[in-house]
Amino acid sequence: MAIxxxxxxxxxxxxxLDKENxxxxxxxxxxxxxxxxxxxxxxxxxxxxxxxxxCASPNATWTAVEGKGEVHSxxxxxxxxxxxxxxxxxxxxxxVDLDTQKGQPSTDEALRVVGNLTTPDGVLASPELVxxxxxxxxxxxxxxxxxxxxxxxxxxIDTGATQPVKPWRYPLE
Amino acid sequence: MPLPADTDVSIPKYLRDxxxxxxxxxTTYTRGSGKTTRALGTWxxxxxxxxxxxxxxxxxxxxxxxxxxxxxxxxxxxxIGARLNFYMDCIGGGSSTEALIGIAIGVMEAGLCNCxxxxxxxxxxxxxxxxxxxxxxAVPINGxxxxxxxxxxxxxxxxxxxxxxxxxxxxxxTPEQVAMVKVxxxxxxxxxxxxxxxxxxxxxxxxxxxxxxxxxxxxxCCVETDNATAIIITRADRARDMRHTPAxxxxxxxxxxxxxxxxxxxxxxxxxxxxxxxxxxxWPNAGVGPEDIDATGAYDAFTxxxxxxxxxxxxxxxxxxxxxxxxGITRLGGRRPxxxxxxxxxxxxxxxMNMVIENVRQLRHDIDDSCPxxxxxxxxxxxxxxxxxxxxxxxxxxxxxxxxxxxxxxSGMVMRRG
Numbered sequence: 001m002a003i004x005x006x007x008x009x010x011x012x013x014x015x016x017l018d019k020e021n022x023x024x025x026x027x028x029x030x031x032x033x034x035x036x037x038x039x040x041x042x043x044x045x046x047x048x049x050x051x052x053x054x055c056a057s058p059n060a061t062w063t064a065v066e067g068k069g070e071v072h073s074x075x076x077x078x079x080x081x082x083x084x085x086x087x088x089x090x091x092x093x094x095x096v097d098l099d100t101q102k103g104q105p106s107t108d109e110a111l112r113v114v115g116n117l118t119t120p121d122g123v124l125a126s127p128e129l130v131x132x133x134x135x136x137x138x139x140x141x142x143x144x145x146x147x148x149x150x151x152x153x154x155x156x157i158d159t160g161a162t163q164p165v166k167p168w169r170y171p172l173e
Numbered sequence: 174m175p176l177p178a179d180t181d182v183s184i185p186k187y188l189r190d191x192x193x194x195x196x197x198x199x200t201t202y203t204r205g206s207g208k209t210t211r212a213l214g215t216w217x218x219x220x221x222x223x224x225x226x227x228x229x230x231x232x233x234x235x236x237x238x239x240x241x242x243x244x245x246x247x248x249x250x251x252x253i254g255a256r257l258n259f260y261m262d263c264i265g266g267g268s269s270t271e272a273l274i275g276i277a278i279g280v281m282e283a284g285l286c287n288c289x290x291x292x293x294x295x296x297x298x299x300x301x302x303x304x305x306x307x308x309x310x311a312v313p314i315n316g317x318x319x320x321x322x323x324x325x326x327x328x329x330x331x332x333x334x335x336x337x338x339x340x341x342x343x344x345x346x347t348p349e350q351v352a353m354v355k356v357x358x359x360x361x362x363x364x365x366x367x368x369x370x371x372x373x374x375x376x377x378x379x380x381x382x383x384x385x386x387x388x389x390x391x392x393x394c395c396v397e398t399d400n401a402t403a404i405i406i407t408r409a410d411r412a413r414d415m416r417h418t419p420a421x422x423x424x425x426x427x428x429x430x431x432x433x434x435x436x437x438x439x440x441x442x443x444x445x446x447x448x449x450x451x452x453x454x455x456w457p458n459a460g461v462g463p464e465d466i467d468a469t470g471a472y473d474a475f476t477x478x479x480x481x482x483x484x485x486x487x488x489x490x491x492x493x494x495x496x497x498x499x500x501g502i503t504r505l506g507g508r509r510p511x512x513x514x515x516x517x518x519x520x521x522x523x524x525x526m527n528m529v530i531e532n533v534r535q536l537r538h539d540i541d542d543s544c545p546x547x548x549x550x551x552x553x554x555x556x557x558x559x560x561x562x563x564x565x566x567x568x569x570x571x572x573x574x575x576x577x578x579x580x581x582x583x584s585g586m587v588m589r590r591g
Contacts (some may be wrong), residue, residue, distance in 0.1 A: 073342070135338070
């Protein structure tokens with residue numbers, strides 16, 4: 001069945017034919033991050049697809065994956081384009097290397113999961129918090145609930161992890 | 174899937190220099206054109222035919238690209254009195270120009286038509302804003318778009334910035350070095366009477382302009398304009414009879430990609446752009462290398478995009494892009510000027526076609542600057558590149574255009590003076 005929800009004023013929908021995204025976000029709604037694991041070559045992939053990017057197999061099994069990782073890159077948005085974010089600048093978009101499968105199947109590859117920086121309860125982080133995060137920051141996944149069957153994975157600072165003394169930030173600050 | 178090392182992907186040698194760009198046409202680069210894309214497109218097409226010295230009815234093939242923000246060839250053709258033997262409207266923005274020129278060569282080689290006009294018509298400021306603001310920003314978010322737009326990650330600058338940021342982290346490139354791209358292109362634009370922004374900017378101007386999406390300041394981003402551009406391509410043997418020295422097409426790579434176009438960040442290094450793959454097609458196709466190129470048109474949707482493409486097409490070593498764009502090489506008077514029109518950062522935004530037009534004019538040795546007109550109707554170039562002066566590159570023979578759709582997709586083209 002199709003899903004429609006409202007998140008920060010944005011209308012989010014998933015069509016009933018879109019089995020891959022319906023399944024991905026249903027697991028997120030259960031606060032249990034899952035990715036497709038290829039039945040043939042055993043590699044995980046993100047975001048959801050209809051075939052394996054490495055071996056082209058259409059067969060995969062949804063598999064629980066630990067939502068922990070390190071910021072690989074980021075950007076800090078000062079002029080929002082999406083109207084829903086206009087009252088929330090500056091906000092940050094993180095590209096996070098999951099610990100799971102990092103460096104596989106080749107050195108420069110990783111499951112790089114996108115999200116905003118949020119508080120531990122999934123609310124968009126304040127500008128003060130945004131300034132503390134950079135490349136190298138350890139983060140853990142949390143979920144922002146939208147509606148039944150739909151939550152968005154987000155990232156929060158992993159206070160239980162060893163953090164870099166100073167994560168890398170854009171030079172002119 | 175990479176091609177096996179022994180695969181010869183080069184254009185058959187008999188196709189090198191067999192086709193040429195013989196006509197170029199533009200509207201004004203403006204904001205608030207007051208015209209439909211149909212009116213803009215036919216204006217540019219008429220200018221291109223006049224420039225070539227042919228009748229618009231001599232055009233029998235037509236190609237265009239847009240993101241549903243233009244008018245189809247089906248309307249343009251009738252408005253210029255052309256009966257087409259072939260046409261196709263493609264989806265796409267940056268990187269389309271060079272790729273579609275490749276298609277034009279292919280269909281003419283296959284005997285489908287004889288003279289192809291390629292156009293891009295857009296109201297990129299007053300109707301569908303290229304920066305992604307306005308009506309485009311608030312469309313409903315469905316399916317795969319949840320993985321980006323729901324995070325406020327949707328405009329071009331926002332989608333590309335993680336690559337730019339990681340590049341600075343990896344190589345220690347400074348914001349001052351990157352800003353030099355804008356500084357240099359603005360110098361070129363100050364010698365281009367038709368550029369939308371003719372003002373010369375300094376590094377401080379760039380770095381003190383407001384932050385849009387860190388690491389992009391306002392002046393790291395291109396201008397949004399309303400305009401149309403058109404070019405006419407035909408066989409080189411026909412080109413000899415036309416008005417101008419032809420720009421012969423040496424070789425092309427079209428919409429070449431990194432793995433995982435759905436989200437290229439999955440395959441690192443994420444600061445590597447598609448040029449890394451495209452260079453191995455473009456240079457063998459053209460039978461030349463970066464060292465042979467006299468001027469480049471490296472797509473400057475952002476300062477960073479020019480720099481990264483110049484680097485991954487091999488004009489400098491990986492990581493040395495910041496040095497390259499701030500060394501003076503890319504300036505008029507330097508070894509290899511880039512975007513002598515001022516490019517997308519200053520002249521106007523037409524998804525790459527105006528950069529091809531600029532290089533065609535350069536190869537004719539007839540750039541439209543403020544140099545005095547001679548008795549033969551051609552400008553007498555002074556090669557004095559001070560503000561308001563000349564922008565003709567002296568004795569230029571070979572150019573390269575490096576188109577960009579995203580870090581994951583590029584097209585490229587080498588042309589030489591006929």
